[in-house]
Amino acid sequence: MEYIPTIGLEIHVELKTKTKMFCNCPNDSDEKHPNVNICPVCLGYPGTLPVANKLAIEYVLKTGFALGCENPKISKFDRKNYFYPDLPKGYQISQYDMPLCQSGKIVIDKNKVRIRRIHLEEDTGRLLHASDGKSSLIDLLFWFVRILLMSASCFLASTSISARLMGSSKVDNLSKFF
Ligand SMILES: [Zn+2]
Numbered sequence: 001m002e003y004i005p006t007i008g009l010e011i012h013v014e015l016k017t018k019t020k021m022f023c024n025c026p027n028d029s030d031e032k033h034p035n036v037n038i039c040p041v042c043l044g045y046p047g048t049l050p051v052a053n054k055l056a057i058e059y060v061l062k063t064g065f066a067l068g069c070e071n072p073k074i075s076k077f078d079r080k081n082y083f084y085p086d087l088p089k090g091y092q093i094s095q096y097d098m099p100l101c102q103s104g105k106i107v108i109d110k111n112k113v114r115i116r117r118i119h120l121e122e123d124t125g126r127l128l129h130a131s132d133g134k135s136s137l138i139d140l141l142f143w144f145v146r147i148l149l150m151s152a153s154c155f156l157a158s159t160s161i162s163a164r165l166m167g168s169s170k171v172d173n174l175s176k177f178f
Pocket of ligand 1: 020023024025037038039040041042043
């Protein structure tokens with residue numbers, strides 16, 4: 001029996017906007033100190049109201065346009081509830097059934113890679129583990145940094161194509177949008 005590799009890629013991209021995805025905290029990836037540039041909205045305090053970053057949405061729509069995606073008339077954000085130490089508020093704002101873009105494609109070496117969806121979601125914090133293995137710390141600095149996520153699923157004639165997709169000049173050109 002001959003097997004055909006079926007490969008799906010989930011690509012996370014950090015967008016270069018001045019502020020984070022749902023609040024006005026600076027989005028400074030050069031910041032070296034942990035747990036700065038955070039606010040009650042980042043921390044999910046009761047009564048706070050996340051407001052979506054308009055520029056981040058524009059970036060996603062531009063990417064969708066470049067990849068020939070459809071843009072539904074209505075899109076929405078959803079709460080993905082789960083527990084993990086880097087997500088102390090207990091949920092992540094993401095997009096589930098109504099993403100900003102869907103059904104696009106990118107052609108790599110004459111192979112059509114289908115883009116199933118592009119959506120926005122907030123990032124989580126990150127865990128810093130002590131070298132002695134006895135303790136872990138949480139850095140929420142990167143919490144709420146907007147993430148553009150592309151899920152592609154396709155039949156590929158060669159697994160090397162997925163590697164080429166990651167290094168593709170077309171993907172590089174897309175990144176210049178941001
Ligand atoms: Zn904030």
